[in-house]
Amino acid sequence: MNAVSDNLDHFFRENRDDLVGFFLRRLHCPDTAKDLAQETFLRILFSEQRGPTQDRRALAFFIAGNLVVDHIRKESVRARYAPAQDMPADMLEAVASNDPDSEKQLMVLQDLEAVDAALNELPDDCRTAFYLSAIEGLTYTQIGECLGVSERVIAKRIAKTLKHCRASREQY
Structure with missing residues:
Protein backbone atom coordinates (compact mmCIF):
# COMPACT_ATOMS: atom_id res chain seq x y z
CA MET A 1 0.00 0.00 0.00
CA ASN A 2 1.18 3.50 -0.71
CA ALA A 3 0.86 6.55 1.55
CA VAL A 4 -2.37 7.76 -0.10
CA SER A 5 -4.17 4.43 0.30
CA ASP A 6 -2.88 4.07 3.90
CA ASN A 7 -4.20 7.55 4.61
CA LEU A 8 -7.56 6.73 3.01
CA ASP A 9 -7.75 3.47 4.92
CA HIS A 10 -7.22 5.38 8.17
CA PHE A 11 -9.84 7.95 7.11
CA PHE A 12 -12.28 5.14 6.32
CA ARG A 13 -11.80 3.50 9.72
CA GLU A 14 -12.21 6.83 11.54
CA ASN A 15 -15.34 7.96 9.68
CA ARG A 16 -17.16 4.76 8.71
CA ASP A 17 -19.48 4.71 11.72
CA ASP A 18 -20.41 8.38 11.28
CA LEU A 19 -21.29 7.83 7.62
CA VAL A 20 -23.23 4.64 8.27
CA GLY A 21 -25.13 6.51 11.01
CA PHE A 22 -25.82 9.38 8.58
CA PHE A 23 -27.32 6.97 6.05
CA LEU A 24 -29.15 4.93 8.69
CA ARG A 25 -30.92 8.00 10.12
CA ARG A 26 -32.18 8.92 6.67
CA LEU A 27 -32.89 5.56 5.07
CA HIS A 28 -33.60 3.28 8.07
CA CYS A 29 -31.93 0.28 6.45
CA PRO A 30 -28.63 -1.01 7.87
CA ASP A 31 -27.63 -2.86 4.70
CA THR A 32 -28.29 0.15 2.46
CA ALA A 33 -26.45 2.39 4.93
CA LYS A 34 -23.36 0.17 4.78
CA ASP A 35 -23.52 -0.08 0.98
CA LEU A 36 -23.81 3.66 0.53
CA ALA A 37 -21.01 4.33 3.02
CA GLN A 38 -18.80 2.03 0.95
CA GLU A 39 -19.88 3.84 -2.23
CA THR A 40 -19.00 7.15 -0.60
CA PHE A 41 -15.46 5.98 0.12
CA LEU A 42 -15.05 4.61 -3.39
CA ARG A 43 -16.04 8.00 -4.80
CA ILE A 44 -13.54 9.72 -2.50
CA LEU A 45 -10.86 7.33 -3.71
CA PHE A 46 -11.65 8.11 -7.35
CA SER A 47 -11.78 11.82 -6.57
CA GLU A 48 -8.36 11.75 -4.95
CA GLN A 49 -6.88 9.92 -7.91
CA ARG A 50 -7.69 13.07 -9.91
CA GLY A 51 -6.28 15.40 -7.28
CA PRO A 52 -5.90 15.92 -3.54
CA THR A 53 -8.91 16.85 -1.42
CA GLN A 54 -8.64 19.64 1.13
CA ASP A 55 -11.36 18.39 3.48
CA ARG A 56 -12.18 14.72 3.07
CA ARG A 57 -14.86 14.70 5.73
CA ALA A 58 -16.78 17.57 4.08
CA LEU A 59 -16.42 15.83 0.72
CA ALA A 60 -17.64 12.56 2.25
CA PHE A 61 -20.82 14.12 3.61
CA PHE A 62 -21.37 16.09 0.41
CA ILE A 63 -21.19 12.83 -1.54
CA ALA A 64 -23.33 11.08 1.09
CA GLY A 65 -26.06 13.71 0.79
CA ASN A 66 -26.15 13.23 -2.97
CA LEU A 67 -26.24 9.44 -2.59
CA VAL A 68 -29.23 9.71 -0.23
CA VAL A 69 -31.10 11.88 -2.72
CA ASP A 70 -30.26 9.50 -5.57
CA HIS A 71 -31.29 6.47 -3.53
CA ILE A 72 -34.62 8.01 -2.52
CA ARG A 73 -35.29 9.01 -6.13
CA LYS A 74 -34.55 5.49 -7.38
CA GLU A 75 -36.75 3.91 -4.72
CA SER A 76 -39.55 6.32 -5.58
CA VAL A 77 -39.35 5.35 -9.25
CA ARG A 78 -39.27 1.65 -8.37
CA ALA A 79 -42.29 2.01 -6.10
CA ARG A 80 -44.18 3.97 -8.73
CA TYR A 81 -43.63 1.50 -11.56
CA ALA A 82 -43.19 -1.88 -9.88
CA PRO A 83 -46.92 -2.56 -9.33
CA ALA A 84 -47.74 -1.46 -12.86
CA GLN A 85 -45.28 -3.99 -14.27
CA ASP A 86 -47.15 -6.84 -12.57
CA MET A 87 -50.45 -5.85 -14.18
CA PRO A 88 -50.98 -6.55 -17.89
CA ALA A 89 -51.08 -3.41 -20.07
CA ASP A 90 -54.63 -4.05 -21.28
CA MET A 91 -55.80 -4.22 -17.65
CA LEU A 92 -54.23 -0.85 -16.94
CA GLU A 93 -56.05 0.69 -19.91
CA ALA A 94 -59.32 -0.79 -18.71
CA VAL A 95 -58.99 0.93 -15.32
CA ALA A 96 -60.17 4.47 -15.96
Whole structure:
Protein backbone atom coordinates (compact mmCIF):
# COMPACT_ATOMS: atom_id res chain seq x y z
CA MET A 1 0.00 0.00 0.00
CA ASN A 2 1.18 3.50 -0.71
CA ALA A 3 0.86 6.55 1.55
CA VAL A 4 -2.37 7.76 -0.10
CA SER A 5 -4.17 4.43 0.30
CA ASP A 6 -2.88 4.07 3.90
CA ASN A 7 -4.20 7.55 4.61
CA LEU A 8 -7.56 6.73 3.01
CA ASP A 9 -7.75 3.47 4.92
CA HIS A 10 -7.22 5.38 8.17
CA PHE A 11 -9.84 7.95 7.11
CA PHE A 12 -12.28 5.14 6.32
CA ARG A 13 -11.80 3.50 9.72
CA GLU A 14 -12.21 6.83 11.54
CA ASN A 15 -15.34 7.96 9.68
CA ARG A 16 -17.16 4.76 8.71
CA ASP A 17 -19.48 4.71 11.72
CA ASP A 18 -20.41 8.38 11.28
CA LEU A 19 -21.29 7.83 7.62
CA VAL A 20 -23.23 4.64 8.27
CA GLY A 21 -25.13 6.51 11.01
CA PHE A 22 -25.82 9.38 8.58
CA PHE A 23 -27.32 6.97 6.05
CA LEU A 24 -29.15 4.93 8.69
CA ARG A 25 -30.92 8.00 10.12
CA ARG A 26 -32.18 8.92 6.67
CA LEU A 27 -32.89 5.56 5.07
CA HIS A 28 -33.60 3.28 8.07
CA CYS A 29 -31.93 0.28 6.45
CA PRO A 30 -28.63 -1.01 7.87
CA ASP A 31 -27.63 -2.86 4.70
CA THR A 32 -28.29 0.15 2.46
CA ALA A 33 -26.45 2.39 4.93
CA LYS A 34 -23.36 0.17 4.78
CA ASP A 35 -23.52 -0.08 0.98
CA LEU A 36 -23.81 3.66 0.53
CA ALA A 37 -21.01 4.33 3.02
CA GLN A 38 -18.80 2.03 0.95
CA GLU A 39 -19.88 3.84 -2.23
CA THR A 40 -19.00 7.15 -0.60
CA PHE A 41 -15.46 5.98 0.12
CA LEU A 42 -15.05 4.61 -3.39
CA ARG A 43 -16.04 8.00 -4.80
CA ILE A 44 -13.54 9.72 -2.50
CA LEU A 45 -10.86 7.33 -3.71
CA PHE A 46 -11.65 8.11 -7.35
CA SER A 47 -11.78 11.82 -6.57
CA GLU A 48 -8.36 11.75 -4.95
CA GLN A 49 -6.88 9.92 -7.91
CA ARG A 50 -7.69 13.07 -9.91
CA GLY A 51 -6.28 15.40 -7.28
CA PRO A 52 -5.90 15.92 -3.54
CA THR A 53 -8.91 16.85 -1.42
CA GLN A 54 -8.64 19.64 1.13
CA ASP A 55 -11.36 18.39 3.48
CA ARG A 56 -12.18 14.72 3.07
CA ARG A 57 -14.86 14.70 5.73
CA ALA A 58 -16.78 17.57 4.08
CA LEU A 59 -16.42 15.83 0.72
CA ALA A 60 -17.64 12.56 2.25
CA PHE A 61 -20.82 14.12 3.61
CA PHE A 62 -21.37 16.09 0.41
CA ILE A 63 -21.19 12.83 -1.54
CA ALA A 64 -23.33 11.08 1.09
CA GLY A 65 -26.06 13.71 0.79
CA ASN A 66 -26.15 13.23 -2.97
CA LEU A 67 -26.24 9.44 -2.59
CA VAL A 68 -29.23 9.71 -0.23
CA VAL A 69 -31.10 11.88 -2.72
CA ASP A 70 -30.26 9.50 -5.57
CA HIS A 71 -31.29 6.47 -3.53
CA ILE A 72 -34.62 8.01 -2.52
CA ARG A 73 -35.29 9.01 -6.13
CA LYS A 74 -34.55 5.49 -7.38
CA GLU A 75 -36.75 3.91 -4.72
CA SER A 76 -39.55 6.32 -5.58
CA VAL A 77 -39.35 5.35 -9.25
CA ARG A 78 -39.27 1.65 -8.37
CA ALA A 79 -42.29 2.01 -6.10
CA ARG A 80 -44.18 3.97 -8.73
CA TYR A 81 -43.63 1.50 -11.56
CA ALA A 82 -43.19 -1.88 -9.88
CA PRO A 83 -46.92 -2.56 -9.33
CA ALA A 84 -47.74 -1.46 -12.86
CA GLN A 85 -45.28 -3.99 -14.27
CA ASP A 86 -47.15 -6.84 -12.57
CA MET A 87 -50.45 -5.85 -14.18
CA PRO A 88 -50.98 -6.55 -17.89
CA ALA A 89 -51.08 -3.41 -20.07
CA ASP A 90 -54.63 -4.05 -21.28
CA MET A 91 -55.80 -4.22 -17.65
CA LEU A 92 -54.23 -0.85 -16.94
CA GLU A 93 -56.05 0.69 -19.91
CA ALA A 94 -59.32 -0.79 -18.71
CA VAL A 95 -58.99 0.93 -15.32
CA ALA A 96 -60.17 4.47 -15.96
CA SER A 97 -61.06 6.84 -13.18
CA ASN A 98 -63.57 9.67 -13.15
CA ASP A 99 -62.55 10.56 -9.60
CA PRO A 100 -61.63 14.28 -9.33
CA ASP A 101 -58.98 13.38 -6.76
CA SER A 102 -57.21 11.32 -9.41
CA GLU A 103 -56.88 14.41 -11.57
CA LYS A 104 -55.49 16.40 -8.61
CA GLN A 105 -53.04 13.61 -7.86
CA LEU A 106 -51.91 13.60 -11.48
CA MET A 107 -51.39 17.37 -11.40
CA VAL A 108 -49.38 17.13 -8.18
CA LEU A 109 -47.31 14.29 -9.64
CA GLN A 110 -46.62 16.36 -12.77
CA ASP A 111 -45.57 19.31 -10.58
CA LEU A 112 -43.23 17.06 -8.61
CA GLU A 113 -41.75 15.66 -11.80
CA ALA A 114 -41.18 19.19 -13.12
CA VAL A 115 -39.44 20.21 -9.89
CA ASP A 116 -37.37 17.02 -9.95
CA ALA A 117 -36.32 17.74 -13.54
CA ALA A 118 -35.45 21.32 -12.59
CA LEU A 119 -33.35 20.13 -9.65
CA ASN A 120 -31.51 17.70 -11.91
CA GLU A 121 -30.52 20.62 -14.16
CA LEU A 122 -28.67 22.31 -11.29
CA PRO A 123 -25.11 21.64 -10.13
CA ASP A 124 -24.58 19.17 -7.26
CA ASP A 125 -23.56 21.92 -4.84
CA CYS A 126 -26.94 23.70 -5.24
CA ARG A 127 -28.93 20.47 -4.93
CA THR A 128 -26.99 19.38 -1.87
CA ALA A 129 -27.42 22.73 -0.09
CA PHE A 130 -31.15 22.68 -0.91
CA TYR A 131 -31.52 19.07 0.29
CA LEU A 132 -29.72 19.73 3.56
CA SER A 133 -31.90 22.77 4.21
CA ALA A 134 -35.31 21.58 3.01
CA ILE A 135 -35.16 17.89 3.90
CA GLU A 136 -32.66 17.65 6.73
CA GLY A 137 -33.64 20.98 8.32
CA LEU A 138 -30.08 22.21 8.75
CA THR A 139 -29.38 25.93 9.12
CA TYR A 140 -27.31 27.75 6.53
CA THR A 141 -24.47 27.92 9.07
CA GLN A 142 -24.58 24.14 9.63
CA ILE A 143 -24.71 23.46 5.90
CA GLY A 144 -21.77 25.80 5.32
CA GLU A 145 -19.73 24.00 7.97
CA CYS A 146 -20.61 20.61 6.49
CA LEU A 147 -19.71 21.68 2.94
CA GLY A 148 -16.77 23.90 3.86
CA VAL A 149 -18.19 27.17 2.50
CA SER A 150 -19.62 30.34 4.01
CA GLU A 151 -23.20 30.87 5.08
CA ARG A 152 -23.52 33.50 2.35
CA VAL A 153 -22.51 30.99 -0.35
CA ILE A 154 -25.15 28.57 0.96
CA ALA A 155 -27.80 31.33 0.86
CA LYS A 156 -26.87 32.08 -2.77
CA ARG A 157 -27.00 28.40 -3.75
CA ILE A 158 -30.41 27.91 -2.20
CA ALA A 159 -31.74 31.14 -3.72
CA LYS A 160 -30.45 30.01 -7.12
CA THR A 161 -32.14 26.63 -6.66
CA LEU A 162 -35.49 28.16 -5.67
CA LYS A 163 -35.38 30.68 -8.52
CA HIS A 164 -34.60 27.95 -11.04
CA CYS A 165 -37.40 25.69 -9.74
CA ARG A 166 -39.93 28.53 -9.86
CA ALA A 167 -38.92 29.44 -13.40
CA SER A 168 -39.10 25.82 -14.53
CA ARG A 169 -42.49 25.33 -12.89
CA GLU A 170 -43.90 28.42 -14.63
CA GLN A 171 -42.96 26.92 -18.00
CA TYR A 172 -45.31 23.97 -17.43
